[in-house]
Amino acid sequence: MDGRSSSLQTGLVAKMLTVFEAAGLEKKIRPNDTVAIKLHCGEWNNSSYLRPVYARALADKIKELGGRPFVCDTTTLPYNPVASRVSGLDLLTTAERNGYSSAVLGCPFISADGYTGTDDVRVDIEDGFILKEAYIANAIASADVLIALSHFKGHPQGLVGGAIKNLGIGAQSKRGKFNVHMGGHPKYGLGAMPFHPENYGGKKADDDWRSLEEVCPYSLIHVTDDSVKWEREKCVNCLACVRPMLSRGIIELKEEWFASLNAAIADACRATIETVGRDNVGFINMAIDISPYCDCVNYSDMSIVPNLGVFAGTDPVALDKACIDKATEVAGTSGSAAEDFEVEAPGTRKFEACSILLSGMCEELQINTGVKNGLGSIDYELIEPTEKTAADFAFSPDSRYVGVRYRKHFKKIPPFPYELHNGQGFARKDSVDLESINAYQGKNGGK
């Protein structure tokens, strides 16, 4: 369904519930099933992550169907010098600040991989493209049903963040994320990228040299008087140092660093689905507020394309492909990164220009891997569900008309003072010149 709204039944919450039902996802939920709603709760100061109302409405629906929902996200790698979701404590603190709490959701919000990020289930991956194993967050692996409620948008390293990434990264424990990010890999890990200590002048040339040492949780970076030493063979790819190292010209990133991660994301997504059971997993893509970067960064740029709509299905490859195709099809947003990178025209690929750090990458890396590893198919058909009625989305605690609901209340505590000013209620002028304010004045009053 498209991203426009003009009535109760075409609101985005209503559309999410409509596609949930139309895609057959509600049939997956049996009485007493534990249902994990996996979403991205947003990094500290990110503002384009999914508003909690979507998860709340979905959780209410699942409860109505007899299921026991919980909303979850997982702990992350450090990712950046001031990361906010690295431990279970940080994750819940950030999630609450972003509105994800049991009070808002009507069900628990949990860190699916525990406090440190090692509460997980190790699974073998048969015929993975690059991964041979994955570490799935325990709460997700243990759930009877998994609904991936994904915010479709761009991503700095993944190019696109949609259904595949929501599980390929988001359902992996911290241990699993090290695996997917190629930590310790001799060819694709960060430690294997070109290292240029000769570009860095060390303590003598950099007043801020301490910050370079302080970003590494494993203390592998040592600044010397005139350069830097890095125990890169031990680098776990936590990414905390990437920006500080790149901006100083100390490391370079190669295409395979990006491509290998994206391939691993698709493998880990498949592992997650197989662990929960293919018949027990459903996907909803909310293609709205399409920032070029992920919800895992501490800021949100304006959308590079307009809201594309709300999609649901059981194949994450098909779903992400449909969203990418829609983004390609439409015109980019004027004044956004789409304009900066000259991809405003309909028919141009937006994410590989706007969201990625390195040029020359393809925004369908995850999708292509997903086809190769059997995760899903790029063949899709968009079926427009029948619109539901306004009554289906009325105020659910009491869906009677307000006249019926408030007649007794307003009689008991009258909010309108009929008894004053000859029954008019308030002191006001009889008539004023409204024409005089219904006119434009120009900048600074036209002076």
Next chain:
Amino acid sequence: MPPKGIQNTDEIITCCRDTEAILGSDIEADWKEVLESVVEILEGMKAKFFLKTNPAVPVTNAIKKSAASLKEAAEAGETAAIPSSLEKLRADMEKLLKAAKMEGIIIT
């Protein structure tokens, strides 16, 4: 094909050198200083990673535009327009240097 940021940088360097040559003996010392400093900074940055990234594209696009209008002014003999064009070039270079620090950028 080299990344767009590097392509832009090469074009800016060429443009600045062309402008210096076009102005020849008419060039003023402070104009020459700005043009040579732009070339020197960009040559130095080419060895680092930033110019290979997408964030380098919009900022180098802006410098390329400024350098081109400076060259046009030199070609047309409009020396009166040169100081303001040089100021625009210098300001755009500062934006590039700021962007290259990648302050607060997150790469997950």
